[in-house]
Structure formats: structure tokens, C-alpha cells
Amino acid sequence: MKYMNKSIEELHEMLVKKEVTSAELIKESLEMSHKIQDECNAFVTILDDAQPVEVTDNLLSGIPCGLKDNYSTKDILSTGSSNTLKDYVPFFDATAVSKLKAAGAVFVNKTVMDEFGMGGTGTTGHTGTVLNPWDKTRMTAGSSAGSAAAVAAGVYPYATGSDTGDSIRKPAAYCGIVGYKPTYGMISRYGLFPFASSLDHLGVMTRNVKDAAIVVDAMKGIDKNDMTSWDSSHIHLRESLDGKVKGKKLCYVKEIVDLSNYENPSAELKEHIANFMKTVELCKSLGIEVEEVSVDKTLLNASPAVYVVISCAEATSNMSNLTGIIFGPRGQGDNYIEMMKDHRTKGFSPLIKRRFVIGSYVLQSQNQERYFRNAQRVRRLLVDAWKDLFKKYDGVILPVGSGPAKHLDGSKDILDKDTAVLEEHLQIGNFGGFPSITIPNGFISNLPVGVNITGNCYDDANVLNIAYALEEAMDYKNQIAKEV
Amino acid sequence: MSSKFTKEMVDDYADKLLIGLTEEENASVLAEFEIIDETINTINKIQDIEKVEPMTHCLDDFEYELREDEPEESCALEDILKNCDVTNGREIEVPKVVGE
Numbered sequence: 246m247k248y249m250n251k252s253i254e255e256l257h258e259m260l261v262k263k264e265v266t267s268a269e270l271i272k273e274s275l276e277m278s279h280k281i282q283d284e285c286n287a288f289v290t291i292l293d294d295a296q297p298v299e300v301t302d303n304l305l306s307g308i309p310c311g312l313k314d315n316y317s318t319k320d321i322l323s324t325g326s327s328n329t330l331k332d333y334v335p336f337f338d339a340t341a342v343s344k345l346k347a348a349g350a351v352f353v354n355k356t357v358m359d360e361f362g363m364g365g366t367g368t369t370g371h372t373g374t375v376l377n378p379w380d381k382t383r384m385t386a387g388s389s390a391g392s393a394a395a396v397a398a399g400v401y402p403y404a405t406g407s408d409t410g411d412s413i414r415k416p417a418a419y420c421g422i423v424g425y426k427p428t429y430g431m432i433s434r435y436g437l438f439p440f441a442s443s444l445d446h447l448g449v450m451t452r453n454v455k456d457a458a459i460v461v462d463a464m465k466g467i468d469k470n471d472m473t474s475w476d477s478s479h480i481h482l483r484e485s486l487d488g489k490v491k492g493k494k495l496c497y498v499k500e501i502v503d504l505s506n507y508e509n510p511s512a513e514l515k516e517h518i519a520n521f522m523k524t525v526e527l528c529k530s531l532g533i534e535v536e537e538v539s540v541d542k543t544l545l546n547a548s549p550a551v552y553v554v555i556s557c558a559e560a561t562s563n564m565s566n567l568t569g570i571i572f573g574p575r576g577q578g579d580n581y582i583e584m585m586k587d588h589r590t591k592g593f594s595p596l597i598k599r600r601f602v603i604g605s606y607v608l609q610s611q612n613q614e615r616y617f618r619n620a621q622r623v624r625r626l627l628v629d630a631w632k633d634l635f636k637k638y639d640g641v642i643l644p645v646g647s648g649p650a651k652h653l654d655g656s657k658d659i660l661d662k663d664t665a666v667l668e669e670h671l672q673i674g675n676f677g678g679f680p681s682i683t684i685p686n687g688f689i690s691n692l693p694v695g696v697n698i699t700g701n702c703y704d705d706a707n708v709l710n711i712a713y714a715l716e717e718a719m720d721y722k723n724q725i726a727k728e729v
Numbered sequence: 730m731s732s733k734f735t736k737e738m739v740d741d742y743a744d745k746l747l748i749g750l751t752e753e754e755n756a757s758v759l760a761e762f763e764i765i766d767e768t769i770n771t772i773n774k775i776q777d778i779e780k781v782e783p784m785t786h787c788l789d790d791f792e793y794e795l796r797e798d799e800p801e802e803s804c805a806l807e808d809i810l811k812n813c814d815v816t817n818g819r820e821i822e823v824p825k826v827v828g829e
Contacts, residue, residue: 336808429787443786469796543771550768571821572812581823590749598748599758605742619772621783628784678787702788
């Protein structure tokens with residue numbers, strides 16, 4: 246690997262100085278794509294006919310990247326990693342794709358994901374399980390599984406992701422890279438396959454914070470096709486990175502971080518929390534004030550169920566158009582009902598079916614108040630609790646998950662009462678639409694772990710700058726997975 | 730296992746969604762229902778929860794702006810039909826829907 250381990254700015258400089266051509270970068274990225282496909286099963290499609298583009302002033306011009314397979318790409322297979330769309334070729338580009346194209350980005354592959362983004366393991370895509378490039382017996386987490394594996398392995402400097410619960414930020418931690426989802430609506434959702442519309446965010450996975458800022462600068466913007474998008478033309482993420490964080494304030498939540506909240510904590514969990522506290526001390530050494538705060542434990546414990554209820558309900562509705570009649574493989578049957586049932590029964594994975602049934606149940610008129618409305622009420626209470634913190638603090642800093650990547654043979658993707666809060670707290674960032682970034686902060690059992698910083702809506706530049714300063718003070722920037 | 734959720738109930742909801750479940754898939758739904766229901770019980774104990782306004786969207790301060798109603802060019806029909814398995818000329822073909 247000569248080029249694809251480099252940052253976007255380094256590659257841009259080489260392209261401008263003509264030390265390398267866009268064609269040479271694409272060639273190496275495609276070679277790496279095939280290698281990582283063989284080793285980690287990260288891609289639905291590899292675009293072997295990707296063409297070089299003119300190098301302009303735009304930092305992304307001529308540089309290869311990957312797109313998660315729930316981004317609609319005109320004339321390119323876009324499956325959402327589902328059998329229900331295994332042959333689906335969109336006739337339009339997602340707005341974010343159009344913007345990247347306009348910037349001169351070169352797409353070299355579409356990455357595997359958990360089916361329609363509705364999983365957190367990287368094991369439910371219709372083309373099979375994605376393996377973690379650091380240790381192929383471990384999961385990448387998901388749903389942006391292939392994007393995380395590919396960026397970590399050095400296929401290219403960045404790939405897009407989407408995040409409804411933690412689907413960018415958790416795989417980033419498990420793969421030792423950066424995962425950033427900006428404030429809700431900063432990037433248009435037009436052309437992203439919808440999972441849960443009130444929680445869905447687009448974002449990016451990179452190997453350093455500045456690259457994340459560069460890519461989101463290119464993807465963001467108000468869009469007439471997404472009425473929830475907003476004008477962010479006054480926000481310049483890359484330019485706002487100055488690393489000056491003295492006097493900034495962060496907090497962490499005692500009820501999530503304190504080991505006494507967990508029965509029989511594993512050795513890895515203990516090490517993960519100890520490593521997190523080391524990062525807290527590092528923040529302090531940079532001049533950041535970090536304080537411990539308390540949040541109502543009942544609310545925190547309710548968060549995972551709130552997520553399941555709201556996301557499943559929205560997904561059930563969003564995916565009722567998957568019938569195999571107008572698009573998707575036609576099912577068998579004597580009438581249209583039988584045909585649709587055959588299409589959906591054969592097309593959806595067991596995980597998706599489970600989530601749809603839960604969504605249907607909580608939306609029944611007799612159940613709505615108890616489940617769906619109450620989940621929406623707790624969503625507000627949790628968001629209000631975080632917004633209260635943001636009155637005093639620039640961000641909340643917390644460890645990602647309960648340790649490094651889990652073994653694949655233990656994957657289940659079902660609510661686990663014991664470590665649910667630690668595993669699932671990033672969902673609060675989706676409840677409130679908060680900007681949220683994961684960066685690598687160390688190793689446990691020779692595997693990377695991550696730390697997350699989440700701030701208030703529209704305060705992306707501040708959140709990224711804190712992450713940027715912290716990243717500079719650690720040794721994990723631009724790391725490439727070592728087993729590959 | 731609580732009697733509140735039954736295999737038949739799960740199958741009924743799946744059927745309403747036009748989805749068939751295997752025995753294993755059905756059991757998995759039942760197991761997750763139990764966990765969700767337990768948590769919802771906790772939620773219902775939060776004082777005055779019913780007085781909280783349900784939150785349906787991330788950005789409460791968001792102001793929607795309606796754009797001008799201007800006609801735009803539609804997608805080409807042949808592009809749309811490319812993703813359909815069974816077509817007849819310019820139309821999508823389905824079995825007879827109205828009564829025999």
C-alpha cells in the first residue's frame with residue numbers, strides 16, 4: 246500500500262504536485278478492495294470501471310472512496326444489503342452522492358451493511374457477515390460494517406455511513422477509526438433508504454478527525470428534497486479546527502461509567518473503563534475541564550427499549566413499500582397478497598422480521614399509548630437531560646460499548662439487560678439529533694476501542710474541534726488495521 | 730414466560746405485515762417482547778409521564794419552509810420500469826385484483 250493509508254490532505258497535495266494521478270489512486274484502491282473483499286467480505290459491489298476525474302481545488306477531487314449500500318446511486322446496484330432489493334438499480338443519486346460527485350470524489354465500491362441498517366453486528370447483510378480486519382473472528386459491529394472494515398484496512402481514506410442508533414459510531418470504535426454523524430438534517434436524507442426517519446443521520450467514517458470534517462463539509466447543505474435539512478452554509482468544519490480547547494468543558498455520566506452499575510464486570514469491561522478514565526485525564530491535561538454528572542438511572546435504563554420501540558415502529562411503516570410488485574424480485578402466489586407475502590417472507594432476514602413485528606405491535610391502537618407514545622415521552626426526557634448538560638458543558642464524553650469488538654460466534658443483536666446502557670447510550674445522540682463523533686482511544690486485548698464526544702445541535706464545529714485536539718494528544722490517528 | 734404474549738399473537742401480527750415466521754423466528758420475537766415490556770413497565774412508573782409531550786422529531790426548534798409549488802420534470806417511465814420484474818408495455822403487470 247503506497248497511497249491509500251494517507252489522509253485526504255496528503256493525497257490532495259500529491260495529486261496537485263502531480264506526484265501521483267487519480268488513476269493510480271483508483272488502481273490501488275480497487276486492488277485493495279478485492280483483497281479486503283476476499284478477507285473481510287466488506288462489499289456488495291466493486292466498481293472496477295471507476296474512472297479518474299480531473300483534480301481541482303476541491304480536496305476530494307480524484308480521491309477514491311466507498312459508499313454504504315443504502316445510498317442511492319444512479320445506474321449502480323443499491324441493495325441496502327437486502328434480498329428484497331438484490332437487483333435494485335436506482336434511477337437517481339442521493340443528494341449526498343450528487344454532492345460528493347460534484348466535489349470530484351471517485352466511488353470504487355458499495356459497502357455491506359446490516360440489512361437496511363437495522364442491525365448492529367455486520368452479520369445480517371444478504372451477502373454475508375463482514376469480518377473485522379483487526380481480528381477476523383470478531384465482528385465489525387454495524388450497521389455501517391463494510392465501510393468501517395474498508396477504511397480501517399486502508400482501502401481508501403473515507404467511506405460514507407448512516408446512523409440511526411449508533412451505526413457509524415460503534416463500528417468506528419470496533420475498527421479503530423473515526424466515525425462522525427453531524428447534527429440531524431445537516432446532510433440531506435434524500436436518496437438514503439429510510440429506516441427510522443426521525444432518527445436517521447448520514448455521516449462518514451475516516452481515519453482522522455480532519456478528514457471527517459472535510460468530507461462532511463462536502464456532503465452537507467440544505468436540500469429542497471428533504472424538508473428536514475437546514476442551511477449550514479455558515480458552518481465550515483475543516484476551517485474551524487484549530488485545536489484550541491483550553492477552557493472547554495466536558496462531562497461524563499456516572500451511571501454509565503461507574504463499574505458498580507454492572508454485575509460481575511468482565512476484565513475487558515474493567516480495562517475499558519480504566520482506559521476511558523485515562524482519556525479523561527488526558528483531556529484535563531489539555532486544559533479541558535471534565536466533571537462527573539448524574540442522570541436519572543431509570544431514564545438511562547429505559548433508553549434501549551425506547552430506541553427499539555420508536556425505530557421498529559417507524560421502520561414498519563417505512564418499509565411497507567417493499568412488496569416485490571413495482572420493484573424487487575416478484576414473489577410467487579395466485580394473487581397479489583400471496584405474492585407480496587412470499588416476497589417479504591423470503592426476502593427479509595430473521596432480525597428484520599422480528600423488528601417489523603415489534604413495530605406493528607406497538608403501533609396497534611390499543612398498544613400505542615403504553616408503548617409508542619411513552620417511548621416518545623422518554624425520548625423527550627432523555628433529550629432534555631442531555632440539553633441540560635449542554636447548558637453547562639460543551640459535550641458529553643463517554644466510552645463506546647462495553648469493550649473491544651465482540652466475537653462473531655456470540656453475536657445476537659437482541660436487547661441485553663445487563664450491559665444495555667453501556668452498549669446503547671449512543672442512541673441518545675439520535676433521539677436529540679446531536680452531533681456525535683467516535684475516535685479511537687486505545688487497545689484492549691490487542692483490539693481497538695473508542696471514545697465518543699457528543700455535543701448540542703448545530704455545535705458540530707466545537708465537538709469536532711475537541712475531538713481533533715484529543716486525537717492529536719493520542720497515538721491512534723491514521724492507524725491501519727494490523728492483521729491485514 | 731408471561732402469558733401476555735403468545736405464539737399465536739406474534740403470528741397474527743406477522744401475518745398483518747404479510748410476513749411469515751419460522752418457529753425459531755417466532756420464539757425470538759417473544760423473547761424480545763418480554764424485555765421490552767419489562768422496560769415499559771419501568772417507564773410507566775415515571776412520575777407524571779403522561780404529562781410529557783411525546784417527542785416525534787429531533788429538532789424541536791425547526792421551522793419548516795414550504796417551497797414554491799413549481800412543476801418539475803418526472804422520471805422517465807422506462808427508467809422506473811427497469812426495476813420491475815413483470816411488465817407489459819408501459820404498465821406493471823399483476824394478477825387480477827378485483828373480484829372474479
